[in-house]
Amino acid sequence: DQQVKQNSPSLSVQEGRISILNCDYTNSMFDYFLWYKKYPAEGPTFLISISSIKDKNEDGRFTVFLNKSAKHLSLHIVPSQPGDSAVYFCAAEQGSQGNLIFGKGTKLSVKP
Template identity: 90%
Template sequence: DQQVKQNSPSLSVQEGRISILNCDYTNSMFDYFLWYKKYPAEGPTFLISISSIKDKNEDGRFTVFLNKSAEHLSLHIVPSQPGDSAVYFCAASDGSNYQLIWGAGTKLIIKP
């Protein structure tokens, strides 16, 4: 029972263009969402988060959009840079259980 799904195992984007990574969830109780970035042989690092009371959060080149009615969130990276090549994980939690539920990840490849 996957409550958090990242349906694209990989995504290839030209340097300078926009990268859009998608995440779907199936638990309406989730109220906090996070994106983590992971390089090979390293642990995940926190990138950006959003609370369910918002529909958008920006941090520099990174913007997360939340569509609660569609139970969907997306991460936009503009402009994409070679250092953005990594695996991106979406994770979610609800207020009653502090456990984070993770998606399977999307491997982003930025082409020069």
């Protein structure tokens, strides 16, 4: 039973355009959400996060939107660059639990 779902295994975008990666969750107790980026043969690296009390967080080219009623979050990258090509994982944390619950990831390819 997946609590965090990334339904698109892959996404291809042209350089300079917007990339939108989506994530859905089922557990309404999640109160913190994170996006990680992973290159091959490397560990995931933190990208951006959002608390459940907010609906938007922006950091440079990266913006995360949270829609609590729909249990949906999205990561927008604009403009997309070839170096953004990686696997993006959505993750959620619940209250005092230490571990993160991860989606299966979306592989983003940004074409020059």
